[in-house]
Amino acid sequence: MTTKDEVNTLGTYLKDRRTKMDPGALGFPMSRRRTPGLRREEVAQRANVSTTWYTWLEQGRGGAPSDLVLDRIAGALMLTDTEREHVYLLALGRPPEVKYKASDGITPRLQGVLDALPLSPAFIRTQTWDVVGWNKPASLVFTDYDKLKHAERNIMRLLFLDPEKRAHMPAWSDVARSIVASFRADIVRAGATDAVKALVDELCEANPEFKQMWEDNHVVMHGEATKQIRHPVVGLLCLDVSSFSVEGRPDLSLVIYNPASEADADKIRELLKTKD
Secondary structure, eight states: OOOHHHHHHHHHHHHHHHHTSOTGGGTOOOTTOSSSSOOHHHHHHHHTSOHHHHHHHHHTOSOOOOHHHHHHHHHHTTOOHHHHHHHHHHHHSSOOOOOOOOOOOOOHHHHHHHHTOTTSOEEEEETTOBEEEEOHHHHHHTOOGGGSOGGGOBHHHHHHHOHHHHHTSTTHHHHHHHHHHHHHHHHHHTTOTTTTHHHHHHHHHHOHHHHHHHHTTOOOOOOOEEEEEEETTTEEEEEEEEEEEETTEEEEEEEEEEESSHHHHHHHHHHHHHHO
């Protein structure tokens, strides 16, 4: 339940956002304005709510708004995704319902972060586990993503449809079961269940093991772990895995595989030398 103090804080925030908007850019007359920004009635008009109700909201009166009304107000005030989430937390004590949006790739700055990890295979994946950015060690240790079509750069497809990748992974069944459970948790959190339906159907038809694991309905959080990879050139590699959300890009995760020992780092150095 929203407390009076929380509503008052919400009203203060909305008023601040309102006073920072440019009326002229939105087609409102600039004459006879005593204060900067939009008037309350102009925000109400843009949000398709009554002026009285919006005034009460800024003043901390009345009940909590609905999700629909909050979205209208966020649109009227041209809030960013971060600002919209902040308004939801102030008004309702929770973030907005997740609405999945397909990722459009990564920026040069994010690619620079990957390239700054010279001995750690690393990649950036979407909420549906498509790999959209990677560094040279990742190409050498996991797969040459440049040679794959876009649709093939999906971790689940590589795990369950590529026999060569399976052969390079000790304890494949245990790892695969954990990954499927993490994948399920991620897509539900992202609201991407419909977006991956075709992929899940494809994997269920192509791989009975995936079908069984998927129907088990297990979910786990994707946390830190140590994984082993049997590389065809340098042999067994032990890598410590960590994943991080990308600030400002909730659709992306950075996954880093650090060498678990100096011997593992030396093996990656050897791979890099052979490809230079």
